[in-house]
Amino acid sequence: MILLNIDGITKKFGALAAVDNFSCDVIKGECHALIGPNGAGKTTTFNMIAGYLRPTKGKIFFNGENIAGLKPHVIARKGIARTFQIRVLFDSLSVLENMMAACHLKSSSVFIDMVFQTRHSHEENKRLEQLSLELLEIVGLSDFSEVPAGTLGHVAQGKLGLGMALAMEPQVLLLDEPVSGMTPSETEEMLHLIKQTLQRGITVLLVEHNMKAVMSVADRITVLDFGQKIAEGAPNDIINNPDVIKAYLGE
Amino acid sequence: MMKKMTNFTQQEKKMQMQTIKGKERPRITPKRVVLTLLIFALMLLLPKIISNEYWLHVIIGTGIVSITVIGLRILMQTGPVSFAQAGFMAVGGYTSALLVMKLGISFWISLFFAGIVAACVGCLLGWPALRLKADYFFLVSFCMGEVIRLFFNFVGVDLFGGPTGLASIPPPDPVLGIEIISKTSFFYLVFLFVCLAMLLSHSIDRSRIATIFSAIKDRDDLAASLGINVIKYKVLAFGISCFLAGISGALYAHYYTCISPTCFTVTQSVNTLAYTVVGGIGSFLGPLLGTAFLRVVGELVRTFGDYEVMVAGVALILVVKGLPKGIISIPSYFRGSRNLNGK
Numbered sequence: 001m002i003l004l005n006i007d008g009i010t011k012k013f014g015a016l017a018a019v020d021n022f023s024c025d026v027i028k029g030e031c032h033a034l035i036g037p038n039g040a041g042k043t044t045t046f047n048m049i050a051g052y053l054r055p056t057k058g059k060i061f062f063n064g065e066n067i068a069g070l071k072p073h074v075i076a077r078k079g080i081a082r083t084f085q086i087r088v089l090f091d092s093l094s095v096l097e098n099m100m101a102a103c104h105l106k107s108s109s110v111f112i113d114m115v116f117q118t119r120h121s122h123e124e125n126k127r128l129e130q131l132s133l134e135l136l137e138i139v140g141l142s143d144f145s146e147v148p149a150g151t152l153g154h155v156a157q158g159k160l161g162l163g164m165a166l167a168m169e170p171q172v173l174l175l176d177e178p179v180s181g182m183t184p185s186e187t188e189e190m191l192h193l194i195k196q197t198l199q200r201g202i203t204v205l206l207v208e209h210n211m212k213a214v215m216s217v218a219d220r221i222t223v224l225d226f227g228q229k230i231a232e233g234a235p236n237d238i239i240n241n242p243d244v245i246k247a248y249l250g251e
Numbered sequence: 252m253m254k255k256m257t258n259f260t261q262q263e264k265k266m267q268m269q270t271i272k273g274k275e276r277p278r279i280t281p282k283r284v285v286l287t288l289l290i291f292a293l294m295l296l297l298p299k300i301i302s303n304e305y306w307l308h309v310i311i312g313t314g315i316v317s318i319t320v321i322g323l324r325i326l327m328q329t330g331p332v333s334f335a336q337a338g339f340m341a342v343g344g345y346t347s348a349l350l351v352m353k354l355g356i357s358f359w360i361s362l363f364f365a366g367i368v369a370a371c372v373g374c375l376l377g378w379p380a381l382r383l384k385a386d387y388f389f390l391v392s393f394c395m396g397e398v399i400r401l402f403f404n405f406v407g408v409d410l411f412g413g414p415t416g417l418a419s420i421p422p423p424d425p426v427l428g429i430e431i432i433s434k435t436s437f438f439y440l441v442f443l444f445v446c447l448a449m450l451l452s453h454s455i456d457r458s459r460i461a462t463i464f465s466a467i468k469d470r471d472d473l474a475a476s477l478g479i480n481v482i483k484y485k486v487l488a489f490g491i492s493c494f495l496a497g498i499s500g501a502l503y504a505h506y507y508t509c510i511s512p513t514c515f516t517v518t519q520s521v522n523t524l525a526y527t528v529v530g531g532i533g534s535f536l537g538p539l540l541g542t543a544f545l546r547v548v549g550e551l552v553r554t555f556g557d558y559e560v561m562v563a564g565v566a567l568i569l570v571v572k573g574l575p576k577g578i579i580s581i582p583s584y585f586r587g588s589r590n591l592n593g594k
Contacts, residue, residue: 051475052475072472072475073476073481076476076478077478081477084472088472088473089470090465090470090474092469093465093469098466100459100462101477104459104463105477107459111460114458114459115455115458116454121458125459167477168478
């Protein structure tokens, strides 16, 4: 079943087409990788799916509904979560508070509730804290709940970012370079988490430069170059595809 | 899988947790309750201690402005900085004064309306403007404040009195048979509203709203990706800060008994911002400390005449340079636990 259908999206910055008439299907339950040389338009595509950029042209269907041009928080609520390329966290908050902010939508307390500290809001806070601790357990950060997120190491930040996206209970998870800048053993840890995510039935679409990591986790790969799709298929077909080799290594 | 994480020894981890903690929510401890009650008692006795009418007048002025400052801090918790707060004070002041003078409504009701009208104007203007990045919102808010001031200056001269403004605004109606005309009674009135504003600010700090506010301030893109409606919360914070500015403006109008557009110039907005920054936005007490500190410094250097502004400016620069988190952070320097992420 096609969960996410990207239908001919184009994004122009002035005269430059960062993404040019790009189409792609993401099937429910798969791990789909989006690769390509620097500047190929991968992150731009991500930003269009997640609502941070409005496509100049084209449509994006999620569960049959066109989500192109909707606001990021609306798209997030529909079930598309994302992580960011650079480790983006709420640096001044503790790890637990980061997770609680991620669980915010799960709370039924309204503003007045929270300000006047009603019993309902106390109960909701307790429930959210419990939920956050469980999620921290999943990503292996429960020992660090009181530490400010900004002081975490690189891998731990990546894990927290992933955990926060998981708190949204998304149907599709967009991972933007989840293992960039990590050592091989750190990459292993992160890939293990991504595989766990897939086992929970969450569809993953990821952008990544580390080909070894992509090969080990992706079910299908789409290759972008200069904003256009040049290949799509199983990992083994892709590494032998002459067009792909040309794009990466030149003639 | 957990190799990297378990590399820390227990001791190291403990140390890390002790020295650098995330933002702390204010907690209610017995020590704090006692301290609050003491300050409360002191404030209640203040008019008896200070027999000097002039200083009482300064303290009342400080109290009135501090309500606006408390409001501005609530907005700044979400990131944006507003330069328009004097404008919203004007909205509150004119609203309350006109309701009392033209329609004969009781001060206690008009005060509430002053806050509501200011909040509505704030939300209406903030809804589009808060979509801008913080620096641009700052510029737009500067215009907002000026436009509001000029509105009262040029539009509806019959109603708002043009450049001369409104005069002989009646004092608040007597409550429980007590007339609020003397400086002492006004002191208690303002004190009550400062306490209420502080209570609101403190409640927000203790609630999860504060977490959401700091989250939005840190990274609004990440907050949006978590389904948080960033604009809604920013408009909410701006609305609250305008509500408080409106209340403060109404108290201003009824205390000084006359208002004109010149009372609400950019200088007033600059001062409001300076009080907030100097006090520090890290704590709900910051705005009050900042306002009191700069007001008192301002009064003490009043003899310098034209140089008064300069002295205040230098004080501002010194505080911002030396204490980026405001004078509220001084105790933490003595305790030696400087927050490492305070940049």
